Amino acid sequence: MTEVGEKIVSLLPQLRRFAIGLCGDVSQADDLxxxxxxKAIKNQNQWQEGTRLDSWVFRIIxxxxxxxxxANTIRRDYALNTAHQAENCVDGVRALESRYDLGVVxxxxxxxxxxxxxxxLMVCVEDMSYRQVAQTLDIPLGTVMSRLARARQHxxxxxxxxxxxxxxxxxxxxxxxxxxVNNVR
Amino acid sequence: MSDKIDPQTLLSPENLMAxxxxxxxxxxxxxxxxxxxxxxxxxxxxxxSELVDLFQQSATSVRVSLLPLADEPVxxxxxxAILAADEAHKREEEFNSATATIAPALIIKKPGLFERAMxxxxxxxxxxxxxxxWSGPFTVVCASVFLIAVISGAGGxxxxxxxxxxxxxxxxxxxxxxxxxxxxxxxxxxxxxLTKLVSGKKLNWEWGQGISGFVEPVRTFKNRSGNYCxxxxxxxxxxxxxxxxxxxxxxGGDKIWQNIYSIxxxxxxxxxxxxxxxxxxxxxxxxxxL
Numbered sequence: 525m526t527e528v529g530e531k532i533v534s535l536l537p538q539l540r541r542f543a544i545g546l547c548g549d550v551s552q553a554d555d556l557x558x559x560x561x562x563k564a565i566k567n568q569n570q571w572q573e574g575t576r577l578d579s580w581v582f583r584i585i586x587x588x589x590x591x592x593x594x595a596n597t598i599r600r601d602y603a604l605n606t607a608h609q610a611e612n613c614v615d616g617v618r619a620l621e622s623r624y625d626l627g628v629v630x631x632x633x634x635x636x637x638x639x640x641x642x643x644x645l646m647v648c649v650e651d652m653s654y655r656q657v658a659q660t661l662d663i664p665l666g667t668v669m670s671r672l673a674r675a676r677q678h679x680x681x682x683x684x685x686x687x688x689x690x691x692x693x694x695x696x697x698x699x700x701x702x703x704x705v706n707n708v709r
Numbered sequence: 710m711s712d713k714i715d716p717q718t719l720l721s722p723e724n725l726m727a728x729x730x731x732x733x734x735x736x737x738x739x740x741x742x743x744x745x746x747x748x749x750x751x752x753x754x755x756x757x758s759e760l761v762d763l764f765q766q767s768a769t770s771v772r773v774s775l776l777p778l779a780d781e782p783v784x785x786x787x788x789x790a791i792l793a794a795d796e797a798h799k800r801e802e803e804f805n806s807a808t809a810t811i812a813p814a815l816i817i818k819k820p821g822l823f824e825r826a827m828x829x830x831x832x833x834x835x836x837x838x839x840x841x842x843w844s845g846p847f848t849v850v851c852a853s854v855f856l857i858a859v860i861s862g863a864g865g866x867x868x869x870x871x872x873x874x875x876x877x878x879x880x881x882x883x884x885x886x887x888x889x890x891x892x893x894x895x896x897x898x899x900x901x902x903l904t905k906l907v908s909g910k911k912l913n914w915e916w917g918q919g920i921s922g923f924v925e926p927v928r929t930f931k932n933r934s935g936n937y938c939x940x941x942x943x944x945x946x947x948x949x950x951x952x953x954x955x956x957x958x959x960x961g962g963d964k965i966w967q968n969i970y971s972i973x974x975x976x977x978x979x980x981x982x983x984x985x986x987x988x989x990x991x992x993x994x995x996x997x998x999l
Binding site for chain 1: 778
């Protein structure tokens, strides 16, 4: 195995966690992680030794997800009336299985923008410093902080039961399949 | 934050209790000094305390629901796909480094006049190959040399084999139509010599039936596309007749040396340059007029 390959394998649980948090769907997350890792292994010369390998792969995952979401939006626009589309909508059972149950937090994450979501995951779950996030995503430190603050305020609004009426029903969406379908992006 | 501009302004209550700074406090991004200052101010500031709670709670809830995900077993399919990708990369790297260890030995430190001329020559020949143009300046370069150029197309190979008419001191190129194995043998020798030998070393090959020879890389240079090219010379004994020849080959993306041209020196009283189409690899047969 290559050195980077070995490290990537040991990072897999973490990479999956990030991807699941990002896209909210386990099988999609696994596809994302696979493509990202293959890419990382192939282009391992581009990784600068001494920097965090995980954050480098996080960035690849995030970019892939962004491309994927864009492609999906385009596809959806073109294929509104196809049987394929109908099939996807009806297949609630599959959606139920594939949607990882992150409960109300998952719902909250869904409502954030992709960049807010990934910054939130990097800082709050993966223990990256603001500076590391800024370097990884190649954005200014101030932008990291403002996006992160907005993401948390937004999430807080969704999570706190007293803030709005819609939250009460979302709190018990674990058993509600329609809610789960809604959660699938 | 660690961006310390002026400790005094940084520690002013307005800056300390700014929302972003409170978030940085929660996330452990501040210095001990800043932390202590905030902790002194917090009990007196209800709004700030609420914000701190907000940042704390949002972080905790995300952590709590996501952290355990890393304890899940990694799907076998994912793991094996990544191992396969790593294996493929490793093999590719090994191949590249194997070829790279040869290349540095070939590098000529500073391109001299000859190398520059060679670069031009090979570029020119390549352009001829593309344009089917064959004229002018090139013949001057090759004065006093009887030149048979065999331009082979992509993947092409100098397939002309030759026999010498010793009495007339004229070289007849004879295609040995039925000697694919000999061609292959010779081709392998050339490829091997160009890939593995430093300039000046010879690779001897032997076919049997009085046919043998050697290939000797002479110089190495890079063409404009940055590919390595090597000039080499060959001596081939064909049933008692010695034939010396020269050639230039450049390595392509497929790691195969492709002949750009070959030179068979003759007695020098006439020069001729014959472009040949990529398909026809037998330049001249029994050339009285030469």
